Amino acid sequence: MQTLRTSKSKEKILSKIRNGLSKAKLEMPFPEVERESVDQIFQKSDLTPEEVFANEFIRLGGKFVFCENEHDLLENINALYDNRGWNDLLCSSPRLLEIFHNNKLDFVNAADPKDATAEACITECEALVCRTGSILVSSGEHLGRTAPVFYPVHIIVAYSSQVVNDLQDGIDLLKKKYGSNLPSMINLNTGPSRTADIEKTLVVGVHGPGEVFCFFVNA
Numbered sequence: 001m002q003t004l005r006t007s008k009s010k011e012k013i014l015s016k017i018r019n020g021l022s023k024a025k026l027e028m029p030f031p032e033v034e035r036e037s038v039d040q041i042f043q044k045s046d047l048t049p050e051e052v053f054a055n056e057f058i059r060l061g062g063k064f065v066f067c068e069n070e071h072d073l074l075e076n077i078n079a080l081y082d083n084r085g086w087n088d089l090l091c092s093s094p095r096l097l098e099i100f101h102n103n104k105l106d107f108v109n110a111a112d113p114k115d116a117t118a119e120a121c122i123t124e125c126e127a128l129v130c131r132t133g134s135i136l137v138s139s140g141e142h143l144g145r146t147a148p149v150f151y152p153v154h155i156i157v158a159y160s161s162q163v164v165n166d167l168q169d170g171i172d173l174l175k176k177k178y179g180s181n182l183p184s185m186i187n188l189n190t191g192p193s194r195t196a197d198i199e200k201t202l203v204v205g206v207h208g209p210g211e212v213f214c215f216f217v218n219a
Helices: 008-022 049-059 070-084 094-102 167-178
Strands: 063-067 089-091 108-110 120-123 127-129 134-138 153-159 186-189 211-217
Touching: 049 063, 049 127, 049 211, 063 070, 070 094, 070 153, 070 211, 089 094, 094 108, 127 167, 134 167, 167 186
Parallel strands: 063 211, 089 108, 089 120, 120 153, 153 211
Antiparallel strands: 127 134, 134 186
């Protein structure tokens, strides 16, 4: 077996790195934070978690639609489809797609990554993080990597049981659902896609959906 020789200059650099790593690690800055509970860090609110999420989600540019039950959900989806005049509305959730078709919403079709012309896609999610108004999605959901980001409009259907206070609570919910086999991708979507890379001007809908709806089912 051939042994590659290391140059003197390279060996000097590696030696310095080894010496640096062998020294004691830096102490954690602000160690007192570890002793603080989340409730002590964040201000308490008189609002319910659902109301906190709705307020934060709307503040970030999302569109929140409250649905009393799944029948209300169907009516609101139908109304949005008619109002927007969409030609192609997709759904990545087999469970939701079955509900739509069983209730004669035949204009909703199964999501297909090859269909690049659809105006909007309906997905489910893993959790709603109320403190930040964020949607927790993962690759554990059907087409979880593509459906939430590929289409111009992202429509999320979520339920009251999925509302959590913080990201850690969302991760705990994932662990409860998937056990030790966590999805390889866990993503936190906060409002529509946006960037300020172009001349420091905020542009919405560049790297993902320009509009995000959350249809919240109170059940």
